[in-house]
Amino acid sequence: MIPIISNLAPLVFGVLLAVTGAGKLFGRQTAQLAANTVLVRVLGEARRATLALRTLGAAEVAVAAALLAAPASVAPGVATALLGAGFTGYLGYAKATAPESSCGCSARDEGPIGTRAFTRAGVVLLGGVAAATAGSPWWSQISGRPGPSAAFVVPAAALLLALTADLDRLWLMPLRRLRLRVFGHPLAGAGERVPVAASVELLEHSLAWVATAPVVRSALLDHWDDEGWRVLRFAGVYEDARGTHPVSVLFALDRSATIDTTPSPAVRVTLVDDETEEVVPADLFAAVPERTMLPLAN
Numbered sequence: 001m002i003p004i005i006s007n008l009a010p011l012v013f014g015v016l017l018a019v020t021g022a023g024k025l026f027g028r029q030t031a032q033l034a035a036n037t038v039l040v041r042v043l044g045e046a047r048r049a050t051l052a053l054r055t056l057g058a059a060e061v062a063v064a065a066a067l068l069a070a071p072a073s074v075a076p077g078v079a080t081a082l083l084g085a086g087f088t089g090y091l092g093y094a095k096a097t098a099p100e101s102s103c104g105c106s107a108r109d110e111g112p113i114g115t116r117a118f119t120r121a122g123v124v125l126l127g128g129v130a131a132a133t134a135g136s137p138w139w140s141q142i143s144g145r146p147g148p149s150a151a152f153v154v155p156a157a158a159l160l161l162a163l164t165a166d167l168d169r170l171w172l173m174p175l176r177r178l179r180l181r182v183f184g185h186p187l188a189g190a191g192e193r194v195p196v197a198a199s200v201e202l203l204e205h206s207l208a209w210v211a212t213a214p215v216v217r218s219a220l221l222d223h224w225d226d227e228g229w230r231v232l233r234f235a236g237v238y239e240d241a242r243g244t245h246p247v248s249v250l251f252a253l254d255r256s257a258t259i260d261t262t263p264s265p266a267v268r269v270t271l272v273d274d275e276t277e278e279v280v281p282a283d284l285f286a287a288v289p290e291r292t293m294l295p296l297a298n
Helices: 003-026 030-035 039-043 046-069 074-097 115-132 138-144 146-163 165-183 196-204 207-212 282-287
Strands: 222-226 229-240 243-254 268-273
Touching: 003 030, 003 046, 003 074, 003 115, 003 138, 003 146, 030 039, 030 046, 039 046, 046 074, 074 115, 115 146, 138 146, 196 207, 196 229, 196 243, 207 243, 207 268, 229 268
Parallel strands: none
Antiparallel strands: 222 229, 229 243, 243 268
């Protein structure tokens, strides 16, 4: 192993594991993230999946501390390599059994498992092997050869930055917004509409979606455009003194808006009773019970 790579690998991967581990361990979205992973199927319930994800985060933080504090010893590098191998095996199992499940690799990675997740796991595995062969502490390497050290650390950090969803908000989203300001929206003036999937993504990041989450019970069922608005229809249920009733949940938002151009959209929400076809009064939102996790078949 090239000495500069092996000596600086503990620094690079120590920081990476500290970021991803702290996100899982202390993140407010960990429970939501765990509920979308294959861990729910394996462990039987969302609470166990959340505990497993937080335990993994604690392990990552511990390994990160060992890499940064004792980089010249073999054990932290071996532990990092084992984490990388475990991540790779888990991703392979999840991709084979539940391809639409979330990765769970980082605190904000809620999308389906893809090349980015497998690449990150493989890089962690290789980084652990490199760290296990370190001959001197990373601070000695940097102080002794600052130029070559920077030439390695900067590209390595850029690679890991691109592979870590937790840090997308620091560089990817600002870069996308800058591109839109400089070059304009790629669909502007082309006679094309914003894709429906982009409208759904924008809706799912809005406060209106959070407020109505206990009511919604389906994926997108229908959509149409009307006078500059895009209407998205979902199925839902609400409960009152007469019992539980099915409803259509209608969201209306600007049909030209996307998450890159309008991060905080104005959304109109209407509930229509499927049985009476009457609009449900807005104050029923306050009476909606908390949504419970449905059991999964093994």
